[in-house]
Amino acid sequence: MICCEVLGCVDEFVSISEGGWVGNDPKAARMLTNWLAWMFSEVWNKVKVNLTETLMIVDGHVGKVFCRIGAMKEVSYESDRPFIILAKEMRSNIEILVKSIPQVAPMFVDEGAFQVAMNWCFEAKPNCQECPLQDICLAGRGSSDHLRWSAYQKFGSVPR
Numbered sequence: 001m002i003c004c005e006v007l008g009c010v011d012e013f014v015s016i017s018e019g020g021w022v023g024n025d026p027k028a029a030r031m032l033t034n035w036l037a038w039m040f041s042e043v044w045n046k047v048k049v050n051l052t053e054t055l056m057i058v059d060g061h062v063g064k065v066f067c068r069i070g071a072m073k074e075v076s077y078e079s080d081r082p083f084i085i086l087a088k089e090m091r092s093n094i095e096i097l098v099k100s101i102p103q104v105a106p107m108f109v110d111e112g113a114f115q116v117a118m119n120w121c122f123e124a125k126p127n128c129q130e131c132p133l134q135d136i137c138l139a140g141r142g143s144s145d146h147l148r149w150s151a152y153q154k155f156g157s158v159p160r
């Protein structure tokens, strides 16, 4: 439950249990937390939020970009569909990695990685030539061992 006072409608409560959670994955709840932090701090200037304390959301697309770049040593996949990244199992390691970088706002890194996935790092045919991460990406520099990771679709050989 979340108090609607924070949203301006005092004395009412709204359940976020169905909308805020995807199955048993708190992805949407993390997204809402970041959104509230951003709105109250940067837009409405009501409270001061240190954006370095925001959260990584990490869906499969974000997980795939981190794997292809070579930032993650361990990649988790569904056992019966071994081409679908288990983002919730990789989230904490990705978040620890991102938060170890000084002055970085995790919510921006998450959104940046997601945008890379949407615009360049496609499942089957990533556009590495035009991707802004190519210089630091092992897959983009030719490593088929890293390019094989996918988020939700099966293509090529099944990851080991």
Ligand code: SF4
Pocket (backbone or CB within 6 Å): 065, 068, 069, 116, 120, 121, 122, 126, 127, 128, 129, 131, 132, 133, 134, 135, 137, 138, 139, 140, 141, 147
């Ligand atoms: S360089 Fe290629 S593999 Fe690496 S993140 Fe960009 S599109 Fe994906």
